Amino acid sequence: MAKAKKAKIAIEDVLLPIDEHPYEIPQNWCWVKHNGVLDISGGSQPAKSYFISEPTEGYIKLYQTRDYGDNPVPVYIPEKYATKTTLEGDILLARYGGSLGKVFRAHEGAYNVALAKVIKLYPDLIDDEYLYKYYFTQFYQDFCVKASKGRSAQAGFNRDDMNNIPFPLPPLAEQRRIVEQIEGLFSKLDEVKEKIECLLDSKKVRCNSVLNKAFTGKLTAKWRENNNIKFETWEYINFEKIIVEGPQNGMYKPKTSYGSGTKILRIDCFYDGKLEPWEKLKRLEITDEEKHTYLLSVNDIVVNRVNSMPYLGKSALIRKLPEQCVFESNMMRIKINIRKANPEYVIRYLNSSIGLQELRKNAKQAVNQASINQQDVKMVKIALPSLEEQNEIVKIITSISNKDEAILNKAEAVIEEIDLMKKSILAKAFRGELGTNISKEKNSIEVLKKLIEEESK
Secondary structure, three states: OOOOOOOOOOHHHHEOOHHHOOOOOOOOOEEEEHHHHEEEEEOOOOOHHHOEOOOOOOEEEEEOHHHHOOOOOOOEEEHHHOOOEEOOOOEEEEOEHHHOOOEEEOOOEEEOOOEEEEEEOOOOOOOHHHHHHHOOOHHHHHHHHHHHOOOOOOOEOOHHHHOOOEEEEOOHHHHHHHHHHHHHHHHHHHHHHHHHHHHHHHHHHHHHHHHHHHOOOOOOHHHHHHOOOOHHHOEEEEHHHHEEEEEEEOEOOOHHHEEEEEEEEOHHHEEOEEEOOHHHOEEEOOOHHHHHHHEOOOOOEEEEOEEOOOOOOOEEEOOOOOOOEEEEOOEEEEEEOOOOOOHHHHHHHHOOHHHHHHHHOOOEEEOOEEEOOHHHHHOOEEEEOOHHHHHHHHHHHHHHHHHHHHHHHHHHHHHHHHHHHHHHHHHHHOOOOOOOOOOOOOOHHHHHHHHHHHHHO
16 A cells, blocks of 8 residues: 655745734744644543552553642553653643643653643754743733633633744754743842742741740730739630631532622632732622622631632631622631620631641541531630730731731732743743844754755655
C-alpha cells in the first residue's frame, strides 16, 4: 500500500495576515498563527473506578490541575489506560473551568482532560522557555478570558479555537536573549517581593501572638492590675452559654436561582473575619418565608461548616448591612447574647489559633473536605472575661491591627505593582522593546520557510 503524502503547507498558511497584526515588531521577526507553529493535545483518563490513591506497580500518576497547586490529591491509573503522557518540563495548559488560563511545567506521568500539552511543530524554531513565557502574555491570557465566557458553565477551549492567536516569532538567538533579559529583571523584582512577603509573614505572626496573649489574659494584665481585677474572674465556658439563637445552617438554592433578587453571603465572600466589599456578593430569588428564616442581622456571626481543613471554621461578624442579605448552606449563623459577650471579642477569638483549634477539634474528615456540626460549635470552649475587659481587649487589638493593616496595605500595593511591572516587561519583551534584538540576524521568516519546505518533502 502506497504511503500517504503529507498535505503541503504554504508559508501563507502559517503567517498571520497583515491586517491582523496586533502591532509593529522588528523587521527580522514575523507574526505567525499559533496553530501554524504549535499544536495542543488534550488529555484523557479512564473511568474513576480505575483510580487508586497509592503508587503501585503497573500504574502511572494521573495529573490534574489541582496537582499543580498547593493541595495536590495524587491519583494513579493503570499504565495501559495512560494514552496521553508528559515528560518532565513539558508545557501544560489548563483549558477548562476555574483553572482556565493557568500554565504549568509538567511532571512525568499521564494528564487528564482538563489539561492540554503544547507541542512544537518545528522543535528547532522556538525556544522552550520563550514559548512558556508566551502563555503568560496578553495574547494567550486574553484568549482565555474570552473562552471563560463560552458556551457552557464548564467553559474552555479546544485546539481549533487557538488557530489565529497571534504569535510573535523572533530569530531563535533573539528568543534566548529575551528569555535571559526577562529572567534577570524578574529575579530583581522577586527579591523585592520576597522581602515584602517576609514582612507580611512577620506581621501575621505578630498578629497571632497578640491574639494568643489576648485570650490567655496576658494582654490586659496591666489593665487588671490598675483596675484591681483578678484573673480568676475569667470564665472558661462552652460557646452555647452565650448563644441566644442558633447555630443554624444556611439555605441551598440551585444555580438557576442566582442572578437577581436578595444578596447572599457565600463562603468565598469573607476572610480573616471580614466580609468582601458588598458589591461582590451575588443575588438570588427567594420566597418571603425563606427570607424570614435566613435573613442576617447586624452582630450575627457566621461560621464555615464544610470546607478543606485549612478553611474549615473560618468565621465573620456582620458589622453592617447596606441591604437585606441571607446566607448559604455551608455555613451556620449564630446570634450571641451581647449583654454577656462583645461580638468583636468573640469573632477575634474564633479566628485566633486558639479558637480555630477549638472549632476543628471534632471535625469529621472526608475526601478533600472536612465538616463540623451545630453541636461541635456549641461545645467550643471560649475564654470569657468580664464585658468591661472584653471591651478593653478589643480596643487594644483594634489599635494594633489598624497600624499593622496600614503597613500591610502598603506592602500589598507594592506586590501588586511588582506584578504589573512583570506584565509590562513581558509586553515589551514580545514587542522587541527590551533592547536585545540584533537586526542583522537572519529573518525568522526565512528559517520558517526552510523548515516548512523540508517538512513538505
